[in-house]
Amino acid sequence: MKNKVKAKLDNGGVLMNDFSRMFIDKYYNKEYPLFKFIIDKSNQQIAFADMKGNIVYVNDSWARNHGYMVKELVGKNLSIFHTKEELKKVHKFNKILVKKGKYVGEIEHKRRDGSTFVTLMDNFIFEPKKGLKFMVGMATDISEYKKNQLEVKKSANYLDLMAESLVVLNQDRKIVKINKAFTKLWGYKEAEIIGKNIWKLFPRRQREIHEFNMKESIQKKKAVKFETYILTKEKKEIPTQMIGSVIFDKNGNLSDMIALFRDIRKEKLIKLKMFESEKKLSAIIENMGGGLFVIDKDFKVILFNKSAENITGFSSSDIIGKKYNNNIKFVFENSGNLGDAFIYNCIKKGEIVRLQNHTQIVKKDKTKVSVSSSAAPIKNEQGEIVGGIILFYDVSREREIDKMKSEFVSLASHQLKTPLTGIKWFTELLSQEKNTNLTEEQKDFIKQIYISNERLIQLVSDLLDVSHIDTGRKFDIVLERDDIVKIFNNVLEDKDHLIKEKRIKFIKCVNTPDRLDSLVDSKKIRQVFNNLVDNAIKYSNIGGVVEMGCDRSQKGKIIFSIKDNGIGIPKDVQKNLFNKFVRADNAIISEADGTGLGLYIAKAIIKAHGGEIWFESKLGKGSTFYFSLPL
Amino acid sequence: MVVNNKKIIIIEDDDxxxxxxxxxxxxxxxNILIAKDGKTGLDIVKKEKPDLVLLDLILPKMSGYDVLVELKKDIVxxxxxxxxxxxxxxNEVEKKVKDFGAIDCLVKxxxxxxxIFKRISEVFK
Incomplete structure (x- = not known):
């Protein structure tokens, strides 16, 4: 049926055809004035159409939402609001509508500009009188809602993708949502847990801590993180880390709570193992006999063990967090000067540095205790130095023993020297020229006694020197200004008979000054010259050449050399030559007399003077010994 | 000879x-006087006023150090x-006795x- 439309403007400005005018006049304007008012003002989009879909009337909301004016739409077919594809669906719906008289469903609508939106359509057939039927459609734009729904669906998806289990509670602490991980981890199915109280998930004893944290979270409006146990469906307790947060609505009222649970069994186990090994390690550190402290690279103490407390008298609370040298002082036993350079060197150079001998630590009560110590650097994975470990032992007992040993040697050598002096002096008296009644052989015997006795005396004083060097206590040198050349000449005078005996040619370096004053311990330097000249003569062949050199070309020092063309030193002994009791085989064969102490003592003396001693030697060609003294 | 008729005391416990x-x-x-301990030595020096003292350090009754100190205290x-x-x-021994006033310290x-005789002669030169 085609309606001829005579368009007229009514007082509302709405263009209507005859049919609609009739309809409105009769059923709308007159009989339902309020109804019209409502329809026109409604935000709901409303359309009336005949049973073929031709629009009889639309309200402003419908027209506007579809991009039209009301007057443009009257007489148009509803099909203009749908895409071709959607029309198939519409026809299907219309069939149901015609059959059942009403239909509610989602239909996509097309705007004038071709864009679409989803509507929820509430359609029904309006039959004001028999034979006169209208289709009424009321559309609600639900595209926003649909979009949200999609988002919700998506986020629900995200939650399910999470590896960590999640529970959403309402404000009554009832579970409203769990994610897939939750199901998987703890064994609950959605149906079993949704709507249940959250307390079902925890052991009873945990309730207090949960209440406390929940309160905290609500009050401070922030998330709380704590360790707890979750009960699986099988009532097994699993240690978890829980993060609980609260969601408030626009008005600031509590709406939901979210709890995340992370299984921390593995971490717990690792922690436990670490704790155990840490416990073991700290037990070792605490109970070890040595004092130990650890510093960072700024020299601040980060660990101070029990032995360190016992040795120093400081408690770790005195020390920790402060620079170690605020409290702990290492000093040299003799001078009392600070002796903690080894710690500094360790941190700066990144090497293990041992404390010099004869160092003490100043205790809290200001008394001193002898210690031996070392500092080792701590490096991180990149090899950077991040701190140091300082280990020290109370060696006061060892020092005491050393002291006793040194005193014993000193006393013993003194006691030995007295009878040796007796032998020396009486053989001297015996060999006086006035004792003419002695045979030549007897005189020789006396001479042999004298020489042997001299060797014994030398041995005793060497041993005494060695004991002083080794303990470091009494090897003190007394520096006085003296003429080194004179000292050397005196030694030569003493050796004169030996030189003559072996027919040694002795050459004194041309540039040896007549006099050279320096700060030396004359007796000790004499001993060095003596030892070196002695060796040069001893290990020279008869008629050999011994040369004394003197080099002043280097600033601030003088280098003496004693050169011989004797038996030389085998290579294998060379590196140990300055160690005590070292004698080369060829030396023993050529000259049985010798203790292997001379060079050891000479080195100690030169070192104590701040000089150096070294040598060059070729087996069978001879040796040159050098020593330097600071000027 | 410069040493002729000089009187020297040897304070020494080893015979x-x-x-x-x-x-x-x-x-x-x-001329030689002998004392076998520090105390006797000191007494003899005070009484006999010898020209020189040869003094050991480790002595019974009174140590050589103390004898030295006493001798240097007394104006006579x-x-x-x-x-x-x-x-x-x-070194420390030598330094100490020289500080106390000994003219020399010889190691026997x-x-x-x-x-020793030469050294003594030098003193009387």
Whole structure:
């Protein structure tokens, strides 16, 4: 049926055809004035159409939402609001509508500009009188809602993708949502847990801590993180880390709570193992006999063990967090000067540095205790130095023993020297020229006694020197200004008979000054010259050449050399030559007399003077010994 | 000879040491007194006022250090030269006795009787 439309403007400005005018006049304007008012003002989009879909009337909301004016739409077919594809669906719906008289469903609508939106359509057939039927459609734009729904669906998806289990509670602490991980981890199915109280998930004893944290979270409006146990469906307790947060609505009222649970069994186990090994390690550190402290690279103490407390008298609370040298002082036993350079060197150079001998630590009560110590650097994975470990032992007992040993040697050598002096002096008296009644052989015997006795005396004083060097206590040198050349000449005078005996040619370096004053311990330097000249003569062949050199070309020092063309030193002994009791085989064969102490003592003396001693030697060609003294 | 008729006291507890010295020095015309401990030595020095004292350090009754200090305290004995004869071969010993006023410190085992005599002669030069 085609309606001829005579368009007229009514007082509302709405263009209507005859049919609609009739309809409105009769059923709308007159009989339902309020109804019209409502329809026109409604935000709901409303359309009336005949049973073929031709629009009889639309309200402003419908027209506007579809991009039209009301007057443009009257007489148009509803099909203009749908895409071709959607029309198939519409026809299907219309069939149901015609059959059942009403239909509610989602239909996509097309705007004038071709864009679409989803509507929820509430359609029904309006039959004001028999034979006169209208289709009424009321559309609600639900595209926003649909979009949200999609988002919700998506986020629900995200939650399910999470590896960590999640529970959403309402404000009554009832579970409203769990994610897939939750199901998987703890064994609950959605149906079993949704709507249940959250307390079902925890052991009873945990309730207090949960209440406390929940309160905290609500009050401070922030998330709380704590360790707890979750009960699986099988009532097994699993240690978890829980993060609980609260969601408030626009008005600031509590709406939901979210709890995340992370299984921390593995971490717990690792922690436990670490704790155990840490416990073991700290037990070792605490109970070890040595004092130990650890510093960072700024020299601040980060660990101070029990032995360190016992040795120093400081408690770790005195020390920790402060620079170690605020409290702990290492000093040299003799001078009392600070002796903690080894710690500094360790941190700066990144090497293990041992404390010099004869160092003490100043205790809290200001008394001193002898210690031996070392500092080792701590490096991180990149090899950077991040701190140091300082280990020290109370060696006061060892020092005491050393002291006793040194005193014993000193006393013993003194006691030995007295009878040796007796032998020396009486053989001297015996060999006086006035004792003419002695045979030549007897005189020789006396001479042999004298020489042997001299060797014994030398041995005793060497041993005494060695004991002083080794303990470091009494090897003190007394520096006085003296003429080194004179000292050397005196030694030569003493050796004169030996030189003559072996027919040694002795050459004194041309540039040896007549006099050279320096700060030396004359007796000790004499001993060095003596030892070196002695060796040069001893290990020279008869008629050999011994040369004394003197080099002043280097600033601030003088280098003496004693050169011989004797038996030389085998290579294998060379590196140990300055160690005590070292004698080369060829030396023993050529000259049985010798203790292997001379060079050891000479080195100690030169070192104590701040000089150096070294040598060059070729087996069978001879040796040159050098020593330097600071000027 | 400069040493002729000089009077020297040897304060030394070891008989054979003092005996060797006595033989050597008397041979050179020196008069020798001997004391076997520090206390006796000090008394004899005060009484006899010898020309020189040969003094050991480790002595019974009174140590050589104390004898030295006492001698240098007394205005009469102060001027008598003292040579220390010891086997304590240490710088610190030598420094100490020289500080106390000894003119020399000789190590017995390292010196011959002849050298001792020479040193004494130097004193009387």
């Amino acid at each position: 054979f040491i003092s005996r060797a010295l006595k033989i050597k020095l008397e041979d050179k015309g020196i 004995t102060k001027k008598i030269p003292v040579i220390i004869l010891t086997n304590l071969n240490q 085992a390292n010196i011959s009787l002849e050298q």
